[in-house]
Amino acid sequence: MTNTLPAADRNAAFTAERRGQLDAAADRRADIEARIAAGTLVPVGNGRYQVNDPNSWDNGEVWTLTDGEVLPEHGLDTTTGTVALYSRVPGWHELGTVIPEGTSDIDTVLDAGGIGFEVIRRPVLYQNILAGPVRVLPDQFVTVRQDTEAGLGVVGARYEVFQNRDIFEFLQDLVADHEVIWESAGALRDGRRVFVCLRLPETVTIDAAGISDQIVPYIAAINSHDGSSLAQVVVTPWRIECGNTERFAVRDAFTRWGVRHTRNARDRVAEARRTLGLSVKYFDAFAAEEETLARTELTIAEFHQVLQQLWPAPEEGAPKRTVTHHTNRRDTLAALWTANSDRLGCTAYAAERAITEYTDWKQPIRPTGSLRGRDLAARATAVLEGSNDDIKSRAHRQLLTMTRR
Template sequence: MSRESLTWLNQNTLIGFTAKRGTAWHYRASHQGDEPNHYPGPIPVADVKRRLFHWQPVEGTVETSYLTEDGVTRLTDPTRKTIIRPDTGQILGIFKQGFQIHEYNRWLVDHIETILDDDLAIGSAGLLRGGALAWVQVELPDTCTTPEGVAFRPFLSAATSLDGSLSSTYQTGAQLIVCDNTLSAALASANARRVKIRHSRRSLARIVDVRDALGIIHQAADNFAAEVQQLCRVEVSNSHWRAFLDQHVPLPQERERGRTLAETKRLALTRLWTQDERVAPWHGTAFGVLQTVNTYTHHGQIVRGAVRAERNMHRMITGDVDDLDLTTVQTLEKVLNRSILGKAA
């Protein structure tokens, strides 16, 4: 994980629909440069291409040199190649010759553009790691609100990389308005899909899989609303919460730094569970537990090697949020000794 600066995030990420959801965590007017990165409404496709994806990655050779008693020896490896960002000269990755570049305009913008209409628009897009990682996120323009009072925006994100860290990935999720958290929209659905396409020569033949996947964003809203309803119906007592903590953040027996860190984390989680307005409406329910853990991870957990905004963006586009929420639900199911989320047909 790179150490993206606030200046980078303000100039290399675009945030839409701010009139409805407010500014992003990283927003700093003084770091915006010549053009603000926040849009009151949807982000125009042309702006994504112009501001973020105006450059084309190129391939280079792999050469090296080393010093011996006979002088300098130079070698070239014909089995490998570099991927270079030409406008900055940065080497983004070194790969075997079979690595297939998934160029951002084609794999992110062009595929996403096929589903944009009056009901779907670009809500965010950006570059991380000097341009080695990129995403485009499509959202419904209007906020959805469940009967339980959970306001959210369903999305479909398309992401890929030029450093080999991420296959081209298309998946759904939900952004909560109350805290700007990203939650999974796939926990309760047997049909929810995450499409991943590797950077191989055969990858171009799988474009049809992408086109099929892009039709699921409307279903994501229904999936998430169903999750919320089921989770809010499950009661979680204070004793259940303490038992959940024992499973989620066990206390080491040794009185050393590890125990102190665990105790600090448990106190922070309990404070969210009992006092925080981002959790309070659903206190005493399984959704409240999910919201507590998710909020702590997004806004309270110690972040090393990156700024918090970058870590949260990375979690969203790689699908780590699905793993986070699923682990939370599975731990709570063990404590309650019952299934929480039935699988939708």
Template sequence: MAHNINFNEQTGQHSFFSVKQKAWHGLGQIVEDYPTSAEAIKFAGLDYTVEKRPLFTVDNGYLNKDDELEHSEIEVPNYFATIRTDSEQVLGVVGRDYSIVQNRDAFSFFDAIVGGDGMQYETAGALGNGERIFITAKLPGYIKVGSDDYIEKYLFLTTSHDGSGSITAAFTPVRIVCQNTLGAALRNSSNTIKIRHTANAEERLKVAHKVMGISNGMADELDGIFNQWAKVRITDKDVMKLIQQAMAPSKEVLKSLKTGEELSTVFKNICDNAFMYAMASPTQQTETTKGTLFGAFNAITGYFQNVKEYKDDEAKVKSIIGGTGQLRTQAAFDLCLGYAKSGAEALTLN
């Protein structure tokens, strides 16, 4: 699997750190203890700043007295280049209203969420030339399912310096026994918040507290839901039905499931792999997962986290946090809510 971790030529190191465990790509710095935000910035090679500078093009040129072609610069109105100041690399092109969020500001945002206390920075790094950074941090406390199944509470933040997207913060519960991200939106709320780069520091601080409120609320609600699901029994046949409906990429596929029409080989392989994970993975043999609705939900998240192959780590993160993985996880979550209420009827296609 490829990676896109930035290599900092000034330091001769990759811009990534993790606590205690090596990432799959084996790059960056491994530290023994959770660092402060100031330490994490240095460990991850994120202690650089970004500037917004005028953007220029040139005219068609003219011949000077020596018959040499000369050009005059023309400033491009309302557009700017974002420049990494330590290496003078161009990271992107942005508009007039774009506000740079420095890497230290992204960590300050996290510190503000819990008042600088209890935030445990676990990984951070930069991708490409440093145009995108990411941070994961562990919040205090756990969600406990059954007597010995613990889910840690994480926040994930990513922001870019190239104008390609918003600042994104997401609450991501992670089941310790298999490191599955169990993120799902509850009712009408979302586990993901996007902040415009045009927002000022005061607005971002308000959002920080909103993120913490959502995280605490979702953790409390998920605690009750997951513990209920761990007591709901589900047959293998219904597990496969749930997987097929959650993984269905379109209404046409759902219609084919209802009518019994032939399904594509690709779709069948996806469902078979998720079902195999549900039945055979050691993490699915615990008291809370074996033959339970919680185990069926964990099979979907486990497929995207541990089975599916991705082009690179960035593609995996995008899928799980805001792409196909998140959509399928949400579909599974909604189906499980229905199953907890009305049993197998919830999997009847109308």
């Protein structure tokens, strides 16, 4: 589900919905049973349920049964006995340390956010037989969290740890402001993932055909300590305050940049700044193009012409499986066009949103390796690494040509 609410409303609406979920305890059990019967809440075992409701913020998320209530999981690290979150604005869960005026002091945020720990590499040891000699596995290391001594993941010999403090300093260099006020910072999955978020002064406004989307951009840096993903920086309308909003920040990012955990990762600020387009000119151009798309009427036939350019129909005699896949993709995109055009009008802007939503979250995937069987994680990784950026760029350019008719 792609949300295009104004940024201020987006974060406020999410917080309001979350608090309402926590406060509305009356008839909770009946509501749970009704949702299970309706198929919008699917039991997955061990008192956990997956949300199956495209109209909910929580679609695809897993909730946990606690004291007779099914509650959303914030996903924040609690392994030290406190919740690892610093925020300038209270989150929906009302957890963590809130400093309303914010702070530019990195040490304060590291402490308040519960991410002041460092991570080191240690050799992987093994035994061939019980009580046999301990051997070292060549070129493999365990990343270890220093404060809890917890093993976070297994990485290769070229992997360099990107310390939590490094994230802050990288973002300071990225925006060329060492007095930046930090919006939020914290840890997820027992410290395996860490995030830092700051707010940009520019506002992206898409004000055409009655849409009036006003998007306040944030820069979020998301780093993993378990070797599962690149170190990422995204420009996004979401302030991260839990596992859900981390996913939203990645899903709805305007631009993204990633770097592998290698020796020169922290020296690539200029590259990141170019890729992310961190300038007023970039945001002005982005808003102007999106406004142009929003002012351009588009028929369903023209939408299908764009799809034909992106995904040509199979040739005659193509395997049945190929034809079926093409038909399913066309039908899914048609449904996404309907949903977006109902809200945004029959415009090129609605078409772009439909295509983006499909490439990021609807098209079939076949995860391999460590992501096998983890579709949501595989989709998030594909979005982070920009796997579909080429087709989204082609769609954007194709739709812009239609604005000059």
